[in-house]
Amino acid sequence: MSTKSPISPTVRVQSEDFDPGLEGQRLTAGRKDVGALVSFTGLCRDESGRLSALELEHYPGMAEAELTRIAEEACRRWPLTGLTVIHRFGKITPGNNIVLVIAASSHRRASFEAADFLMDYLKTRAPFWKKEHLASGQDDGWVKAKNADDEAMKRWT
Template sequence: MSATVVPTVRIQAQDFDIAAEIARLTAGRADIGAVVTFSGLCRDEQGRLSALELEHYPGMAEAEIARIATEAVERWPLQGLTAIHRHGKIAPGENIVLVVAVSAHRQAAFEAANFLMDFLKSRAPFWKKEHLIDGSEGGWVEAKETDDKAASRWTPPSE
């Protein structure tokens, strides 16, 4: 497949520019027919969140995301793949995560982006703590069973 593609993986406190990340992967390229992006935002459905604090184990988080991103470029014919995950305190409405997958064909780009996001939601080594508007802490956010179920579809039954 795309063994020569080296995914870009960044974990950073600062925000990212989606258009700039797309341009990094597509500038001067005529072999790309599809760009699929997913950007995840900090949401506050109940109006009580002041920030979501994301912690990670530096080095381990990058290595794990790079491992799964490399698996994506081995599974699908991609011309490029970027994964950016923020850490620190993130306010509702701000960006948390970005995945950009580029390929000659849309299906490969969609599937690779979906695969990577399922991993990021279920298995990437991040911990989330809620900080509430009233100044209290809402506690650590538990992993969701639905995220684990979504990720399991990528693993063959024999594994």
């Protein structure tokens, strides 16, 4: 593993929605060295009709810095030709985008592994706090971390 990445990842923390297709096009525009593009889009689900919205809060500056650190780690671990990470904050209703990871590389394995690594780290280390708003009109409080997410991340250490 080298210490300096040959690419600089794109990292954004924003309240606005994003277009995964457009972001993929931006990552590959004019590039002839991309043989694989793997993307993951995380959506807000309604939890079987129980949830009306998920509210995500973060510390501006800290969240961007940590996402950038994680993205740069992925760029050092795998031979990527491009990487985009977008995470939204604010109140997000079911069916809408929350997070996007797109990893580009010359060969598929690097893109798959980098995207998987990023999602495991984002689920466990990204400084976002989630509050559930129930369809009944009540707040269900802050979402607790899941042991399964911590277990999944262990494979990268």
